Amino acid sequence: MKKYKKEIQFHLLINICIAVFLSIASYIHIPLGTVKATFIYVAHFFIIQFTFFGFIYFFSMFKRLFSVLFPIFFILFAGFSFWEYSQNITITPGLIQTILETNSSIAVDLINPPYVAYLLSALIVAIFCIKRFSRLENNVLKSPLSILAMIAIGVFFLVENQRSGTFSRRNPYSVIFSYKKYFQQPSLKLKKVKENITGIKDSLEIILVVGETLRADHLSLNGYRRNTSPLLSQQDNLTSYKNLYTPFTFSSGSIPQLLTDKSILDKNKKELISLFSILKKANFHTKWIGNQSLEKSFKNIVNTNDSVVIIDKFHSVFSFIKEKDIELLKHHNFNKTPAKKTITTFHMVGSHWYYNSRYGAAFKKFVPITESKHVGSSTKEQLINSYDNTVLYFDYFLNSLINRLKKENNNTVLIYVSDHGETLGEDDKWFHGNDHRTSQNPAMLVWYSEKFKTKNHSKIAHLQSIKNDSISSNFLFHSILDISEIKGFSYKKEESIFYKKKEESN
Numbered sequence: 001m002k003k004y005k006k007e008i009q010f011h012l013l014i015n016i017c018i019a020v021f022l023s024i025a026s027y028i029h030i031p032l033g034t035v036k037a038t039f040i041y042v043a044h045f046f047i048i049q050f051t052f053f054g055f056i057y058f059f060s061m062f063k064r065l066f067s068v069l070f071p072i073f074f075i076l077f078a079g080f081s082f083w084e085y086s087q088n089i090t091i092t093p094g095l096i097q098t099i100l101e102t103n104s105s106i107a108v109d110l111i112n113p114p115y116v117a118y119l120l121s122a123l124i125v126a127i128f129c130i131k132r133f134s135r136l137e138n139n140v141l142k143s144p145l146s147i148l149a150m151i152a153i154g155v156f157f158l159v160e161n162q163r164s165g166t167f168s169r170r171n172p173y174s175v176i177f178s179y180k181k182y183f184q185q186p187s188l189k190l191k192k193v194k195e196n197i198t199g200i201k202d203s204l205e206i207i208l209v210v211g212e213t214l215r216a217d218h219l220s221l222n223g224y225r226r227n228t229s230p231l232l233s234q235q236d237n238l239t240s241y242k243n244l245y246t247p248f249t250f251s252s253g254s255i256p257q258l259l260t261d262k263s264i265l266d267k268n269k270k271e272l273i274s275l276f277s278i279l280k281k282a283n284f285h286t287k288w289i290g291n292q293s294l295e296k297s298f299k300n301i302v303n304t305n306d307s308v309v310i311i312d313k314f315h316s317v318f319s320f321i322k323e324k325d326i327e328l329l330k331h332h333n334f335n336k337t338p339a340k341k342t343i344t345t346f347h348m349v350g351s352h353w354y355y356n357s358r359y360g361a362a363f364k365k366f367v368p369i370t371e372s373k374h375v376g377s378s379t380k381e382q383l384i385n386s387y388d389n390t391v392l393y394f395d396y397f398l399n400s401l402i403n404r405l406k407k408e409n410n411n412t413v414l415i416y417v418s419d420h421g422e423t424l425g426e427d428d429k430w431f432h433g434n435d436h437r438t439s440q441n442p443a444m445l446v447w448y449s450e451k452f453k454t455k456n457h458s459k460i461a462h463l464q465s466i467k468n469d470s471i472s473s474n475f476l477f478h479s480i481l482d483i484s485e486i487k488g489f490s491y492k493k494e495e496s497i498f499y500k501k502k503e504e505s506n
């Protein structure tokens with residue numbers, strides 16, 4: 001009996017360690033509200049802990065393997081739970097994608113003292129557990145606990161079969177399942193464009209600005225209470241769109257959709273056509289100037305451009321002390337268009353966390369700002385102030401770009417679209433990668449030159465008439481092909497913001 005007592009003690013210990021370091025993180029931010037809800041979540045928590053016991057129990061049969069692998073996995077999962085605890089993130093295949101496809105040399109920027117302290121404590125706890133484990137003389141198959149463990153595993157599969165996600169959306173299951181889902185995703189294949197394509201006869205300069213993490217409702221242009229767009233609000237020929245919708249709330253999902261024929265409804269479309277490939281066929285010169293390193297998910301698409309310039313090679317959304325977006329403009333020749341028809345894409349780092357790294361001292365208008373990369377150490381007010389300062393910087397960036405384009409006096413149209421929005425404490429959530437309305441409503445603006453205006457009166461009237469309409473992020477691909485007067489490649493004209501459906505005559 002003494003033998004079993006030790007065994008029970010060990011499994012209780014390891015279960016508590018898993019609860020504290022891993023699984024509670026997935027529950028802590030759930031708003032409970034009622035007694036009933038509290039009861040349900042407490043019950044849910046105890047059942048999930050019971051299932052952990054089942055897996056750990058049989059895993060510990062392989063004594064050596066368990067002693068080596070348990071601490072490794074424990075630290076790995078703890079690395080995720082820290083972000084769940086501190087930032088209320090959800091572990092999804094999208095998050096795994098972001099982690100795996102981000103340049104590893106910048107990962108060092110993610111490390112902060114509380115994170116290191118958390119991982120060190122997890123390591124100490126894991127070693128302590130393994131020490132206790134080595135003192136057990138276990139022959140698990142003969143123990144009565146093995147029946148309980150079998151029931152626990154049975155409960156896991158039974159419940160997951162009935163309601164998928166019940167357990168697998170919580171740490172540490174969520175990490176394992178998200179990895180699995182990520183690796184099951186087909187990799188992006190680009191289709192070659194074979195058609196004979198022609199485009200607009202006239203000269204046309206398209207400027208595409210792909211923004212980052214800018215939500216529509218934080219622009220004063222769209223009615224935000226703070227004056228976050230003081231410069232852009234003075235610009236003529238500029239329209240802001242309030243109601244853009246995208247279901248893709250992380251860059252690696254949204255950018256491939258924006259730049260190809262993929263529709264927001266095509267969840268698993270395997271072969272995509274790059275917007276740039278089509279324009280090249282129509283004799284456009286295509287250029288990409290980026291302030292973010294290229295992720296696996298959109299690298300191939302970007303590389304269909306005639307030229308690609310990345311101004312700061314190791315700059316990703318996870319790196320903090322890097323080039324500001326205004327540096328992008330130095331890499332473009334604004335004086336003369338190198339070809340008659342051009343599309344130049346500026347890819348910003350925009351308003352991505354860590355907000356303070358995105359703007360200079362002159363834009364620290366809303367104070368106090370956050371002082372820590374650790375979200376839990378800042379107030380909501382500080383975080384929103386920091387974010388709004390990035391919006392102010394965006395105003396300066398886009399305004400500078402427009403002023404340069406105005407001086408050129410070309411036939412120019414500029415489309416700005418952010419890849420997704422950001423959640424700023426609504427429903428107790430932060431950042432993006434979630435299905436929150438604040439992440440799904442990115443900012444979108446269109447500006448055109450005087451020359452463009454004279455040539456396109458009816459298109460412009462239409463552009464302005466739809467500024468309060470609901471637009472999906474499908475618009476970009478079709479609008480650019482429409483304005484380029486592409487022939488020989490079929491696209492959906494009705495998705496174009498420049499296209500007005502003819503009124504049906506009665």
Ligand SMILES: [Zn+2]
Pocket residue numbers: 212213250251252419420
């Ligand atoms: Zn993004």
